[in-house]
Amino acid sequence: MIEVNHVYKKFKRKQVLKDMSFTAEKGQITCLIGINGAGKTTIMKSIMALTPIDSGKILIDGQKIDKNAYEKITYIPDRLTMLPSYTIAQAFSFMSDFYKTWNEQRATELLAFFKLEKTEKISSLSKGNAAKVNLLLGLALDVDYILMDEPFSGIDIFSREQIAEVFTSHLIENRGVIITTHEINDIEHLIDKAVLIGNGTVLKQIDVEKTREVEGKSVVDVMREVYVG
Ligand SMILES: Nc1ncnc2c1ncn2[C@@H]1O[C@H](COP(=O)(O)OP(=O)(O)OP(=O)(O)O)[C@@H](O)[C@H]1O
Numbered sequence: 053m054i055e056v057n058h059v060y061k062k063f064k065r066k067q068v069l070k071d072m073s074f075t076a077e078k079g080q081i082t083c084l085i086g087i088n089g090a091g092k093t094t095i096m097k098s099i100m101a102l103t104p105i106d107s108g109k110i111l112i113d114g115q116k117i118d119k120n121a122y123e124k125i126t127y128i129p130d131r132l133t134m135l136p137s138y139t140i141a142q143a144f145s146f147m148s149d150f151y152k153t154w155n156e157q158r159a160t161e162l163l164a165f166f167k168l169e170k171t172e173k174i175s176s177l178s179k180g181n182a183a184k185v186n187l188l189l190g191l192a193l194d195v196d197y198i199l200m201d202e203p204f205s206g207i208d209i210f211s212r213e214q215i216a217e218v219f220t221s222h223l224i225e226n227r228g229v230i231i232t233t234h235e236i237n238d239i240e241h242l243i244d245k246a247v248l249i250g251n252g253t254v255l256k257q258i259d260v261e262k263t264r265e266v267e268g269k270s271v272v273d274v275m276r277e278v279y280v281g
Pocket residue numbers: 063064068086087088089090091092093094095234
């Protein structure tokens with residue numbers, strides 16, 4: 053489990069995270085929802101210890117993140133950071149050299165799933181295909197937790213559907229996934245938990261299935277109550 057406990061973070065005088073607390077379970081997809089600037093990326097980077105927090109505690113399976121934790125967790129940023137001159141094949145060998153947890157077989161499986169060719173150059177990928185390669189490079193690591201920043205952002209409906217399919221496949225099973233979005237519609241049916249963020253804090257955590265069954269409400273219904281009032 054990832055536990056975020058009473059986390060505070062300021063950038064200069066701006067309090068970006070204020071008493072932020074939530075959990076994300078293994079085997080579940082947790083979605084952080086909030087408008088632009090709500091602090092979603094900051095919390096992801098804080099979980100990865102890429103951004104130092106001012107106070108509070110973040111635990112991964114009960115442990116503070118250290119260099120060994122990087123074999124357990126990975127962060128997929130909102131854009132592909134691989135060298136543009138690389139082909140996908142070169143990106144694969146870079147990942148294999150760099151990460152002990154790289155799983156070439158899974159990478160090849162994902163490549164076929166996304167109908168991409170290893171000979172394609174990163175610089176010539178369309179936006180949607182670049183998003184798929186970005187996701188692929190993260191998903192091909194044998195880690196327990198995957199953090200994804202806006203995996204559906206700015207890509208067409210067919211690519212979104214294809215990416216959504218990955219979320220329901222064995223490629224995700226048993227792993228803990230945290231994704232951020234400000235567009236819930238595409239993924240409401242895929243997620244187990246929604247964490248509604250506003251003003252740097254958690255306004256509400258929703259068990260999606262329970263809320264649907266017991267209260268008859270969708271995530272969007274609850275969002276309307278929380279954000280619109
Ligand atoms: N390195 C930084 N230095 C100064 N301010 C920062 C830094 N990183 C983030 N911020 C500020 O922190 C706030 C939260 O940013 P963050 O990127 O976490 O939001 P977000 O919810 O991910 O937004 P978006 O949906 O637009 O990606 C913003 O006001 C942003 O300007």
